[in-house]
Amino acid sequence: QKEVEQDPGPLSVPEGAIVSLNCTYSNSAFQYFMWYRQYSRKGPELLMYTYSSGNKEDGRFTAQVDKSSKYISLFIRDSQPSDSATYLCAMSGEDSNYQLIWGAGTKLIIKP
Amino acid sequence: NAGVTQTPKFRILKIGQSMTLQCTQDMNHNYMYWYRQDPGMGLKLIYYSVGAGITDKGEVPNGYNVSRSTTEDFPLRLELAAPSQTSVYFCASSPGGETQYFGPGTRLLVL
Numbered sequence: 001q002k003e004v005e006q007d008p009g010p011l012s013v014p015e016g017a018i019v020s021l022n023c024t025y026s027n028s029a030f031q032y033f034m035w036y037r038q039y040s041r042k043g044p045e046l047l048m049y050t051y052s053s054g055n056k057e058d059g060r061f062t063a064q065v066d067k068s069s070k071y072i073s074l075f076i077r078d079s080q081p082s083d084s085a086t087y088l089c090a091m092s093g094e095d096s097n098y099q100l101i102w103g104a105g106t107k108l109i110i111k112p
Numbered sequence: 113n114a115g116v117t118q119t120p121k122f123r124i125l126k127i128g129q130s131m132t133l134q135c136t137q138d139m140n141h142n143y144m145y146w147y148r149q150d151p152g153m154g155l156k157l158i159y160y161s162v163g164a165g166i167t168d169k170g171e172v173p174n175g176y177n178v179s180r181s182t183t184e185d186f187p188l189r190l191e192l193a194a195p196s197q198t199s200v201y202f203c204a205s206s207p208g209g210e211t212q213y214f215g216p217g218t219r220l221l222v223l
Contacts, residue, residue: 008152032210043116043202043214044155088154090210098143098206099170102154 003027006089006103014111019076023089023103026070030091030101033065035074038086038105047087048074079110114138116215118203124221125193133188133218135203141213143206144186146170146178148199149217155202161186193222 006023013019021035031052036044048063050056050072056063062075072091076083089103119134137144142163147155157170161180175197177189186205190197200219204212 004154006154034210041217043204043216044212045214046211049210090155092210098208098210098212099145099157099160100155100210100212102156104152104154 003101004089004091004103007106008104010107010109012109012111013079015079015081017079017110019074019079019083019108019110021074021076021087021089021106021108023072023091024070025072025091025101027091027093027101028067028070029093031094032092033063033072034090034100035061035063036088036090038088040085044088076108081110081112084108084110116203116205116213118201118215118218120218121216122219122221124223125190126223127193127195129193130189130191131193131220133190133201133203133220135186135188135215136184137186137203137205137213138184139205139207139213140183141205141207142183143208143212144180145204145206145212146176146186146188147202147204148172148197149202150199158188158201190220195222198222 035048038044060077064073086105088105090100145160146158159178203215
């Protein structure tokens with residue numbers, strides 16, 4: 001079993017839809033949870049960062065962490081074609097030397 | 113401020129050849145990382161460094177070597193290239209904390 005599971009997709013939705021992207025994990029020591037966005041032939045860039053459980057909102061993006069279920073989500077409201085990218089979840093625990101454990105990434109396609 | 117730069121962008125190697133992937137950051141970050149990304153497999157950590165002169169193995173270090181003589185540079189050396197090393201290689205840096213800044217990547221094909 002992988003430490004972090006993420007459906008690779010692709011996930012195709014029409015413009016304006018609400019998108020839900022998810023990751024599950026097995027290590028209960030994880031405390032830091034991140035979502036990175038990667039455009040084609042580019043390096044990943046940090047999109048959202050959450051410590052421990054709870055929600056965090058930034059514009060059209062909301063990150064949720066449910067540590068009891070070992071489940072994290074990224075919601076995108078009013079999705080735009082420019083949101084088309086691969087979304088990778090990443091996480092780490094305390095004393096990890098900032099080493100991240102990565103999901104495989106979900107490819108998202110927003111159709112105009 | 114260029115961030116993290118990587119060279120070359122693309123390279124074809126023959127089996128058994130060697131090469132060095134270059135990585136430079138101008139943000140004065142202490143932490144630097146090398147990843148490989150294979151289709152559908154996410155990012156795998158090869159080596160990382162917490163400061164000049166200090167390096168450590170990640171999840172998949174076999175077939176690679178690194179050095180960190182300066183804060184800015186973190187080259188990755190491939191010795192005796194094998195087809196299994198065909199991948200996209202990303203270098204990243206961090207000031208400490210969970211935010212990592214990535215370079216544009218190097219695409220390597222080993223034939």
